[in-house]
Amino acid sequence: QVQLAESGGGLVQAGGSLRLSCAASGGTFGSYEMGWFRQAPGKEREFLAAISRSGGNTYYADSVKGRFTISRDNAKNTVYLQMNSLKPEDTAVYYCATKRGLSLAFRARDDYANWGQGTQVTVSS
Numbered sequence: 001q002v003q004l005a006e007s008g009g010g011l012v013q014a015g016g017s018l019r020l021s022c023a024a025s026g027g028t029f030g031s032y033e034m035g036w037f038r039q040a041p042g043k044e045r046e047f048l049a050a051i052s053r054s055g056g057n058t059y060y061a062d063s064v065k066g067r068f069t070i071s072r073d074n075a076k077n078t079v080y081l082q083m084n085s086l087k088p089e090d091t092a093v094y095y096c097a098t099k100r101g102l103s104l105a106f107r108a109r110d111d112y113a114n115w116g117q118g119t120q121v122t123v124s125s
Contacts, residue, residue, distance in 0.1 A: 001026060001027065001114065002024055002025070002026050002027030002028075002029070002032070002098055002114050003024070003025050003026045003027075003114075004022055004023070004024055004096050004097070004098070004114060004115065004116035005022070005023050005025075005116055005117065006020060006021070006022050006094060006095065006096055006116045006117065006118055006119040007020070007021050007022075007023070007119055008020040008021050008119060009094060009119030009120045009121045009122075010120075010121070010122070011122045011124065012086055012121070012122070012123055012124070013123070013124050014086060014087055014088055014123055014124065014125050015085060015086065016086050016123075017082070017083060017084045017085075017086065018083045018086065018121060019080060019081070019082045019083070020036070020080065020081040020083065020094055020096075020119060020121075021078055021079075021080055022034070022036075022078060022079045022080070022081075022096030022116060023076075023077060023078050024077045024078070024079075024098075025077065027098075029074055029077040029078075030053060030054075030074040031053065032053065032098040032099060032101075033050060033051065033052055033053055033098070033099035033101075033106070034050065034051050034070075034072060034079045034096060034097070034098060034099065035047065035048075035049065035050040035051075035096065035097050035099055035106060035111075035112055036048040036049045036050075036068075036070060036079075036081045036094065036095070036096055036097075037094070037095045037096075037097065037109065037112075038090075038092035038093065038094045038095065038121075039092055039093050039095070039118075040091060040092040040093075043092075045095070045109050046061070046063075046092075047061050047106075047107045047108070047109075048060070048061050048063075048064050048068060048070075048081070048094075049061065049064065049068060049069075049070035049081065050070070050099065050106040050107075051070045051071070051072055051079065054074075055071060055072045055074075058070050058071075059106060061107075064083075067083065067084050067085045067086075068081060068082065068083050068084070069081070069082040069084075070082075079096055081094070081096075083121070086121075086123045087123060088123045088124065088125045089123075090121060090123050091121060091122050091123050092121060093118040093119065093120055093121075094118060094119050094120075094121050095115055095116055095118045096115070096116050097112035097113070097114060097115045097116070098112060098113050098114045099111055099112050099113070100112060100113050
């Protein structure tokens with residue numbers, strides 16, 4: 001089974017940038033569509049972005065469109081989330097996940113099978 005490990009989170013001032021990484025091991029990374037989610041305390045896990053197997057197609061939630069960019073490097077078994085113009089409301093634990101291969105849906109938590117442990121992002125005002 002594939003294992004995922006997020007990194008790159010931390011404390012950043014509003015308006016700043018961070019790049020998150022998600023490293024995969026134990027599977028064939030290039031065979032998976034990938035997604036990024038986040039979860040703030042007391043809130044549901046929220047879809048942020050998804051990317052196709054080759055990286056040719058990307059999809060974004062309206063809340064992050066224009067600020068966040070998802071990308072991948074299959075040779076490095078890694079997916080990235082570049083986050084710019086960060087706001088305090090972006091504060092959350094950020095997760096990457098492998099998408100289930102049976103359907104075209106990609107915005108729900110149950111559309112994904114394997115999850116990393118998460119990395120904390122805190123944006124100060």
